[in-house]
Structures are given as structure tokens and as C-alpha cells.
Amino acid sequence: MDPKRIFRIKNEDDFKAAAISIFHYQYENNRVYRQFCDLMGVLSKDISSIEQIPYLPIEFFKSRRITCDTAREEIVFSSSGTTSGQTSKHFVRDVSLYKKSFRESFRRFYGKPEEYCILALLPSYLEREGSSLIYMVNDLIESSGNPDSGFYLHNLPDLAEKxxxxEARETPVLLIGVSYALLDLAESHPMKLRNTIVMETGGMKGRKKELIREDLHKRLCDGFGVESIHSEYGMTELLSQAYSKGSGIFQAPPWMKILIRSTEDPLSLQPTGRSGGINIIDLANFHSCSFIATQDLGRLEPDGSFEVLGRFDNADIRGCNLMVT
Known part of the structure; x- marks a missing residue:
């Protein structure tokens, strides 16, 4: 199967067929995932629906090399680390799949990058190496072609002035930032933005007290004078992102799907409207593992959109969109 066929998925039947095909491929070629399936008593020949597919716990990315073959990776993305010092590593064999995924997803939800001046306030990501978020945002900044687009570290007065x-030029702007840095900007330089989308990637990274999403978004709305706050949901272990244009309700691209598992029985899926652990099918993870059980808690809506409610107790502080409720 050509992995880039996933970007031509048109409907649910297309998605299910691609997911089953990719499961069989990864079962045969990903040694760690196959061992996991075998320990779960799951055989490839028995899988005929996505509901039957086992989901690899995301923690495996910290201790194992999750790849489908021994081919050398083009790039390695790593998480920001945890209190225990462990980091997740995503060995990406074909970075063009990642580029195709985030470019297509951005265009689907926001249009062409060239339509915006893109400003990034991501200090905790810029201060380390291996961030997939920095890789994505840097590509979008370059694609925007706007000389005013760029990254900001701790120079908040310069960013506020920009x-x-x-705003005075009525230039459409996308301001994407980690939550604590956006809060610092909103509190130290309150303003009234009319032509700017404010997008948070989640996470206080230990810099501030964690806030429930409603409180965080209210403070940002008040500080920036906007009606809603957008959000990006992604993580080191994924090559796709979901986006929210307000109220914390996320939409995923056609090659990404969210399922909710029971918190008491991880092999049991929850019906629509019930909260539980978030399982993700990311078909862009063709060369690693497309079926991941995250440490996030969420709820699925009837139309396939979803809400992130928080994280499991004792889960490491990591990733994007960490907001405990």
C-alpha cells in the first residue's frame, strides 16, 4: 500500500479499509507491536474491524524503538521529558509523510499558510531539540512567505509591538503558543485583536498552575480581546494533528480517528457521549504504529469530533494540550 493514499480518504468506508490494511502491515513488520498483539492474544487473521484492533500504550515510545523495519530514520522527534527523565522518541522513516499530513490538515481547517502572518510563541519547545511541533510551525512560517512571520522566545514586548x-495594517495573523507563554503575554500586554487567531498548544510545563480549559480560555479571551481561543492537539508520537476553533471541541482530518476506551476495561470501547481514555488511529504513522492508547481522557461527540477532558492520575506532565479538569 502506498502510504500517501491515506490523504485520499473520502468517507468512513475508505478509512476502515485503510486502517485494516495498515494494521495487517504493522502486525507483520513492527516487531514491538506484534509482540504486544501476541501478548494480548490477538492474531492478525482475526481482525476484520477497527474496533478489534489492539492499541499500543503510548508509554512504549519511551522504552522501545517503534518502527516497522530496520531502515534508517530520516529524523527523530522527542518529547519534552518527564519528572522521571524519560522521553518519548518517534523514529520517523519518511518525513515527507509528516509534512504532507500537517500541511494538508492545516489547509483543511485554516486555508493556505500564505494567507497569514504566522507568529509562534513556543519558548519551552525552542529551548530543546527534537520537537515535532517546532518542525511543523517552522514549515508553516516558511510557507507563509510573510517577512513578519517568525518565532519569539521571551521577548514579549517585541511580540506585542508586532x-x-x-493589527493596524489589518493583516490576518495566526498566533500559536504554549499556554503559559500566551498567558504571560495576555497579562503583561493586554490588547484588542481583531484580525488575529490565537491558538494554544496546551501545557503549563510546570511554569504555572494548571488551569481547566474554560478558565484558561477566558483569561486569554479577556487579555487578547478575542471571542474564542483555538487549540491544536498533537504529540510526539503522532504525525497528525486535530484542531479546535473554540469551546475545546476538536476535529480530526480524515486519516485520523478518535475512539474512547473504558477506564476500567482498556479493551472495551465507550459509546458516544461517555468519557474515557483516548485511543487514536493515526494512519500517517504508517512506518511506526498507527494505533495508540494515550494517557488523555476525552469524550466523543456524535459527529466524530471530540473533547479532551484531562489526563489519567499520575500521568507524566508532557505533550500538548495538558489541561486537567
Whole structure:
């Protein structure tokens, strides 16, 4: 199967057929995933629906090399680390799949990058190596072609001045930032933004007290004078992202799907409207593992959109969109 066929998925039947095909491929070629399936008593020949597929616990990315073959990776993405010092590593064999995924997803939800001046306030990510988020945002900044697009570290006065200048020109702006840095900007330089989308990637990274999403978004709305806060949901172990344009309700691209598992029985899936652990099918993870059981808690809506409610108790502080409720 050509992995880039996933970007031509049109409907649920297309998705299910691709997911089953990729499961069989990964069962045969991903040694760690196959061992996991075998320990779960699951055989490839018995899988005929996505509901039967085993989901690899995301923690495996910290201790194992999750790849489908021995081919050398083009890039390695790593998480920001945890209190125990462990980091997740995603060995990406074909970085063009990642580029195709985030470019297509961005265009689907926001249009062309060239339509925006893209400003990034991601200090905790810029200060380390291996961030998949920095890789994605840097590509979008370059694609925007706007000379004012760029990254900001701790120079909040410069960023505030840039935003006010762009507002005066009525330039469409996308401001993407980690939650604590956006809060710092909103509190130290309150402004009234009319032409700017404010997008948070979640996470206080230990810099501030964790806030429930409603409180975080209210503070950001008040500080920036906007009606809603957008959000990005992604992580080191994925090559796809979901986006929310407000109220914390996320939409995924056609090659990504969310299922909710029971918190008491991880092999049992929850019906729509019931909360539980978030399982993710990310077909862009063709060369690693497309079926991941995350440490996030969520709820699925009837239309396939979803809400992130928080994290399991004692889960490591990591990743994007960490907001405990």
C-alpha cells in the first residue's frame, strides 16, 4: 500500500479499509507491536474491524524503538521529558509523510499558510531539540512567505509591538503558543485583536498552575480581546494533528480517528457521549504504529469530533494540550 493514499480518504468506508490494511502491515513488520498483539492474544487473521484492533500504550515510545523495519530514520522527534527523565522518541522513516499530513490538515481547517502572518510563541519547545511541533510551525512560517512571520522566545514586548503593528495594517495573523507563554503575554500586554487567531498548544510545563480549559480560555479571551481561543492537539508520537476553533471541541482530518476506551476495561470501547481514555488511529504513522492508547481522557461527540477532558492520575506532565479538569 502506498502510504500517501491515506490523504485520499473520502468517507468512513475508505478509512476502515485503510486502517485494516495498515494494521495487517504493522502486525507483520513492527516487531514491538506484534509482540504486544501476541501478548494480548490477538492474531492478525482475526481482525476484520477497527474496533478489534489492539492499541499500543503510548508509554512504549519511551522504552522501545517503534518502527516497522530496520531502515534508517530520516529524523527523530522527542518529547519534552518527564519528572522521571524519560522521553518519548518517534523514529520517523519518511518525513515527507509528516509534512504532507500537517500541511494538508492545516489547509483543511485554516486555508493556505500564505494567507497569514504566522507568529509562534513556543519558548519551552525552542529551548530543546527534537520537537515535532517546532518542525511543523517552522514549515508553516516558511510557507507563509510573510517577512513578519517568525518565532519569539521571551521577548514579549517585541511580540506585542508586532501584533499591534499587524493589527493596524489589518493583516490576518495566526498566533500559536504554549499556554503559559500566551498567558504571560495576555497579562503583561493586554490588547484588542481583531484580525488575529490565537491558538494554544496546551501545557503549563510546570511554569504555572494548571488551569481547566474554560478558565484558561477566558483569561486569554479577556487579555487578547478575542471571542474564542483555538487549540491544536498533537504529540510526539503522532504525525497528525486535530484542531479546535473554540469551546475545546476538536476535529480530526480524515486519516485520523478518535475512539474512547473504558477506564476500567482498556479493551472495551465507550459509546458516544461517555468519557474515557483516548485511543487514536493515526494512519500517517504508517512506518511506526498507527494505533495508540494515550494517557488523555476525552469524550466523543456524535459527529466524530471530540473533547479532551484531562489526563489519567499520575500521568507524566508532557505533550500538548495538558489541561486537567
Amino acid at each position: 501584533l499591534n503593528t499587524l
